[in-house]
Amino acid sequence: MSRRTAAVAAAAGLMMLAACSNSSSSGGSGGSGGTSLSYMTFNSPSLTPAFWKASIDRAEKKTPGVSIKQIVAPSTDRDSYAKQLQASGQFPDLLQSITPSQYTDAGLLKPYDQTWIDDNFLLPQGNAIKGKVYIPPTNSQIIPLVFYNKSLFTKAHVQAPTTWAQFLQVNEKLKSAGITPMELGGNDPFAAAMPLTGAISADVLGKNPQWIQQRQAGKVKFTDADVVTAAAKMRTLVEKDYFEKGALNVSYADSIKNFNAGKAAMYPMGSWYLGSIPKDQWSNIGVFPWPTDDGSVVVPFAVGGSMAVSTKAKDTAKATDFAKAWSLDPDNLKALIEGDGAYPMLKGKSLTDYGVTVSPAFTDSYAFVTKTDTKVSSIGWATNDDALPGSLNNDFYAAAQALFNSSDVKGQMAKLDSAWNTATK
CATH class of the missing domain: 3.40.190.10 (Periplasmic binding protein-like II)
Structure with a gap:
């Protein structure tokens, strides 16, 4: 994108x-x-x-x-x-x-x-x-998942987290062990927005699956406290230096190469990354859903x-x-x-009917699609009634990039409200 x-x-x-x-x-x-x-x-x-x-x-x-x-x-x-x-x-x-x-x-x-x-x-x-x-509706994606390097996790003595607090602890322990916690590819706006997409999808839509519909009706806003709190999580990750250095200058293509080469321990990305895992890394790449405050599983889902x-x-x-x-x-x-x-x-x-050979990470993540769990529209990626109006997808991605250089989280959310109003006039 x-x-x-x-x-x-x-x-x-x-x-x-x-x-x-x-x-x-x-x-x-x-x-x-x-x-x-x-x-x-x-x-x-x-x-x-x-x-x-x-x-x-x-x-x-x-x-x-x-x-x-x-x-x-x-x-x-x-x-x-x-x-x-x-x-x-x-x-x-x-x-x-x-x-x-x-x-x-x-x-x-x-x-x-x-x-x-x-x-x-x-x-x-x-x-x-x-x-x-x-x-x-031929296929679906989870956007994002968090992929992780099992060898680097073992080196830092950490395990896949389920809560946001645990996620922060894992990042900190990786950083203390001299390991870059997260790869991003922030030069491409959609890739830069993966943490923001995960946080708002899981924390806001996870609690209120009708949030997009209510925003269309003018009943909620991006500047509401729950949205700002979720968006602030991305700013927290930036302020704690959990992304690779110069993340905004790393292209999406290079982010895949970097993660596959073991230059970072985690990689928040859409499930399409599954197709880019090298076969010699199949047993070394694990996956977990974007962590929530209480550890409940919320799947940011998009039917393609x-x-x-x-x-x-x-x-x-x-x-x-x-x-x-x-x-x-x-x-x-x-x-x-x-x-x-x-x-x-x-x-x-x-x-098996397709005759495919897939990685353990594919099988593990596909289970979130087939199991009963909380599935919500992945904000900025839905193609149904939860699709953002006009070009707001790109405004959303741009807000994520802006959060690398600005601590004004509410101000960035206010820009999204303004863009929404313009798009729906």
């Missing part, structure tokens, strides 16, 4: 960017004849150009008469790019892993048939907006999904057929499970 750019870029620059994305990334197997549909994707360390080509090829074969023109977003901030394309009259026919709430009010997305959703997914309303599903269908698509019926084929492809889920740490949410399938 990178901070959202302005909604409208300079026309010439945008046209050049879109052209480069198209020309460098098109080429599914069904390229001749039929209905040509544009499909916006994105690249990541696990979702590579080879993954997209193979997945598009398979879905094209299952939807005769469709050929796909792939458009690759220049960063993982799909929403900013999609809005730029929309502003220039190039809104894609199909869009991968966007935030539907940012488009539904404008009538840009076509909802899926609810019967098909109910028949195929474990949580059919997991990412529904006002009762309608705009991206199939595959692709949205534009109401402006050249052929919405064929676009929907392609999207359905792609979404139910077990090979796609296998790649997402192994490479992106996604927890599968298709009905009637277990992990």
Whole structure:
């Protein structure tokens, strides 16, 4: 994720960017004849150009008469790019892993048939907006978990904590042992915000799962005492020097490398990190949920999904057929499970059905998805009715970065209230 750019870029620059994305990334197997549909994707360390080509090829074969023109977003901030394309009259026919709430009010997305959703997914309303599903709920993530290096924990004579007080004690003992307690990757705003996401999701939404809905109704605010207290926890971690030195200058990519190399003992990150654990470290990387004051387990949860269908698509019926084929492809889920740490949410399938090989950390954390526990929307990551309005996700991430240099926690929360009011005018 990178901070959202302005909604409208300079026309010439945008046209050049879109052209480069198209020309460098098109080429599914069904390229001749039929209905040509544009499909916006994105690249990541696990979702590579080879993954997209193979997945598009398979879905094209299952939807005769469709050929796909792939458009690759220049960063993982799909929403900013999609809005730029929309502003220039190039809104894609199909869009991968966007935030539907940012488009539904404008009538840009076509909802899926609810019967098909109910028949195929474990949580059919997991990412529904006002009762309608705009991206199939194919997978889920926990954002964040806390991953830890078992060898470094043993060296410092500490164990995985369950309460916030224990968490602080673990950090302090690691620091005293000459071990960097936490890796962060704060140069990327979404990564910088992981501790803030964990604290507010666990402490605020954990006690009041309807908090986002109540904020929409104006009944609660970010400046309320409980939110400020939760946000202050991140500032505490900063003030006690528990993150690596120069954390705001460390990129997300480098944070993975650093943690995998044993340069820090803990790493708060979304469950997608599971796909980046080196196999020679599988037995050495453990995981625990973000700790709460009383030790209760609160899981900051986000139901992910595959692709949205534009109401402006050249052929919405064929676009929907392609999207359905792609979404139910077990090979796609296998790649997402192994490479992106996604927890599968298709009905009637277990992990063994996908033929995957996963780490103990995956199995341990997946148990939080399948067990009965307190699941709440991960603030800043939800794609359902708990999604933050407008570009507030990025304002939330920016507030986390600001807390590295400012002790005015309530002031940063006040900025979020102001941004919310602006976004919902």
